Amino acid sequence: MSAKSDPGRSLALLWGSHTRPGRSGLTVRAIVEAAIALADAEGLDAATMRRVADKIGSGTMSLYTHVPGKTELNDLMVDTVIGELYTGVDDPSGRDGWRAGMRYVAERNWDLSLRHPWLLDATGGRPTLGPNALLKYEAELRVLDGIGLTDVQMDSVLTLVLTHVEGVARSHAGLARAQRDSGLTELEWWRATAPVLERVMTGHDFPLAGRVGEASSQVYQASADPVHAFAFGLDVILDGVQRLID
Amino acid sequence: MSAKSDPGRSLALLWGSHTRPGRSGLTVRAIVEAAIALADAEGLDAATMRRVADKIGSGTMSLYTHVPGKTELNDLMVDTVIGELYTGVDDPSGRDGWRAGMRYVAERNWDLSLRHPWLLDATGGRPTLGPNALLKYEAELRVLDGIGLTDVQMDSVLTLVLTHVEGVARSHAGLARAQRDSGLTELEWWRATAPVLERVMTGHDFPLAGRVGEASSQVYQASADPVHAFAFGLDVILDGVQRLID
DNA sequence: GTCCGTCGGCGTACATCGTACGGCACCCGC
DNA sequence: GCGGGTGCCGTACGATGTACGCCGACGGAC
Known part of the structure; x- marks a missing residue:
């Protein structure tokens, strides 16, 4: 394992172009997609x-030309699948009221975690400030805007709901x-x-x-x-938020 | 990694005597305690x-005489530290009302996760039905007994609070x-x-x-x-539970 | 007292991981 | 046409968990 850690480089990679090919046609996008396919099928391990390199048909060490290391590849995988959240579907704020909106947010995040349990x-660790992660934050905050919460409360409520979803999804994934x-x-x-327990x-x-x-x-x-x-849990939490708003 | 998985043997180990020494004085208890010390100091990795064997002063493979594998050792570590939760302190149900009781439960679990972030x-995966885990479940349920909740609701409320604590504790541990x-x-x-993000x-x-x-x-x-x-989150959740009880 | 089977302890070896390092070969600017 | 930079990648290293098999020390039978 390397000891390096360059926030600047990681961010630039997250926001940069993933389609610029090297000499053999290898792209960041292809690497990330192969890794996601593998993780979806058999888990993050x-x-x-x-195995990613094999799937792509390149040498193992060639990946390092496009991606600094495993950590950064993980970040790219995460931001990529987060992009699935609200594309091609309704914006969460288009719902009827904050309660339906938050329920929708919770359900979309739950579905995403079922589709990609490795997520x-x-x-964990520092947040993954990629473009899709920011888009997600923005879209989810819209649900809570203008209903009488302070800015900090908006962040707190959203965090609470997402923490809940993440927790139960983790439990689900663990069982599976x-x-x-x-x-x-x-x-x-x-x-x-x-029977053994009984005894x-x-x-x-x-x-x-x-x-x-x-x-x-x-x-x-x-x-x-x-x-x-x-x-x-979602019902109870939303009831509690209701009380906070009143 | 072995492919074995024997629920019966794991359970028996969890509930069995950890102090019966082998020829060289090696005990399960000593192994587990060494592992916990290591994990506390430098993380689960x-x-x-x-390293556990080194710390004990035994050969690596000698551990396998007392413990089937890494998985079972992890389970033993978990059940052992769970034993710290309510020993030497008040029983959670001795509090004044279910709300104070649940708050106490949440705080104790939070403290435990700070002391042992590797927990x-x-x-994750299947629950660790060791003696201390059951004691914990029993003690925590007492807080919610006789306040007008059904049995399933009692379990649901407890799970909700514990999921919340686990989630925020994980976030804390991740940042650390x-x-x-x-x-x-x-x-x-x-x-x-x-600055990079801005640009x-x-x-x-x-x-x-x-x-x-x-x-x-x-x-x-x-x-x-x-x-x-x-x-x-705890405040919001407890407000929501209040509403459930009314 | 002697012997032998059982079992605790452990050294070696293997597959797997991420990745450091350095060489090769291609491609672009002169 | 050619020199330098850079994409590609084979090899090698230090980890990990643990299968396997040897050794030597106990305990019971006679």
Whole structure:
């Protein structure tokens, strides 16, 4: 791993032209798209420099001519898929009221995370100030503009909703990944776990955990239900925001 | 990496005795504690099998006599630090009302994530049904028992609050990590980034993003403020829960 | 007391990762 | 036509988790 870290260069790359080819036709765009395809199909771990290069038909080290390193490639991947969010669909602010607008924002972000689960692993750390990320911020803020919130409150509300979506989406992705890695569905895993858990828990007493856990897993048919958590949490949060506005 | 995955064995390990020594005095407890110390000091990436073994004074492969693999060691680390949550302090349900109780739960979890930032990277996937995790679930549910929520609602509310805390804690940890890795403080990074961003953004127009982003970063003195997000979000969520109860 | 099977401890080896380094060959300006 | 810069890329290094198999020390049977 390199110790370098040049914010200026990263930013310039994010905003620059990705279609200017080198001698063999290699472009930044092609590299990023190959990496995204790999990550979509097999997870972020599969988006290896070697495998990306193979997919493109170039030598591994040739990638470094166009991209400083893995970190910057990740940033490019992130900003690229963020571009999918509101292109070809309605602007979030075109909805009827801030509540419907925020719900729409949440749903679009949720869908994006389902389509690209690796997004959650690739973000974190400093924000990715690419063009599409800024476009997204702008579009989402429009929903909250002019409804009686201060500027800081607008940012806080948006952050709150997005943090919620990210959290439940991460939970969803984690479960899906566990299922893929272990080869066990949620139900199979529970069937293998429950009896051992029962045996090992004898002597201890968890009345509430037992009662509530049982009720929940009965309803969810699983150990957790991110889809339900998404909807429930969004409702509660929007109710709280309502109260903030009044 | 091995392809194995034995829920039964993992559970048994979590609940079993960690103090039974092998021939050279090596115990599961010692291994786990060394790994935690490493992760606390230098991040989860530093908790390598080789480095853990070195710290203990044993051969690398000897660890595998006591622990099936890295995954299971992570689970053990997680359940162990979860044990810190409510030991030696008040039970969350001893508070005055569910609201103060939930606030306490959120704060304890937030503190834990600050003390052990790697926790956020080590969880995810299926839940870690260790003894301390169950104790935590039980203790936290007590806060919400008998206030007019159904069992499923109790689980949903708790999940919502914990998801929020996890999200903002992850944001905090990400910023701290970026600062450590890049050697740039938040302010230094912004000073290096802002001018380039300004230059590259000419021609585009982000009126709201500019206005709101400026106002926020002025108040936070940074690109984001997880501490503020924690408090703000918690208030909003608890207001929403209040409404759910009424 | 002796012997032997079992099992804890661990050295070596392998596939995989990101990437530093340096050589080769092409292409553009003179 | 030719010299220098630059795109391309093969090789090599230090990590990682862990499979495999050897060694040597215990514990029970006689």
